[in-house]
Amino acid sequence: MTEVTTLDGFTPTPDLQRDFRNVLGCFGTGVTVVTCQTAKGPMGITANSFSAVSLDPPLVLWCPAHSSHRYPLFAEARHYAIHVLKADQLDLGIAFAKDGFAFDHCAWTENEHGVPVLTETLARFECESYDLHQAGDHAIAVGRVLRAHAGEGTPLLFTRGEYGQFTAFD
Template structure:
């Protein structure tokens, strides 16, 4: 089987995105309480950084209207989406302020916690780093929760599930 080789440039950007899409990722929704109410953003750029101390990262695109609010958030919550939460992930990929009919509560820091996520990481901001057209947001995990279930996966522009082995 042959492969095509490219150099990352503007004219190869579509091929680059297709190559990145070969790597399946989990789907997260990140929430934060702003002065005007709860805010959310769907993100699939999430990773564990360190066990001790407990650090995680996620990335927010500069072009997002929600970028600035998340990049300066002192506290936020990262929710790992269950396969059944695809409508919620799609909702927050389009809008961040509409929590109408969304089941949520506040954690001790006053941050929005979505109901029924597969796992969640309640974070305080550790650092924000430049990362091309994104910001890399590093958080210190102050509390987390996990439950059994099937995770929501995004690969090659499509959503799907992954059976739970938990």
């Protein structure tokens, strides 16, 4: 990782994208797998850009990259599900990062909207597409949560290019 050694920082420019990514990586996130149904069958993608937006109405967001060949499938999806991975599900996150059809790596079913739903994750948000905003090289996909589920376990975390888990203070 490139160290930022001055208090002045730097101006993010195209030639400093790696440095900008390194600074963004200082913010730890959870790891999610987003799923939807497509004409080719169930599709998934790993994303760490997930956040709550609103309680009323219940809205969440995630940010797919335009450069992903899976982007058009998620941009067109009327319904999708966002799954928060457990600390022991790193292999699942990697599988969906590499292959959108990686459903043989997990237990899943379909909900009433035909969306593939992973059944053993830490949390799940079943969404209806609410809005899609174009923002640079990504889109901001806002989903209205139709159903939410919380499971048991510890979340899988990602920070500074590394995966890990939360350890509570004593």
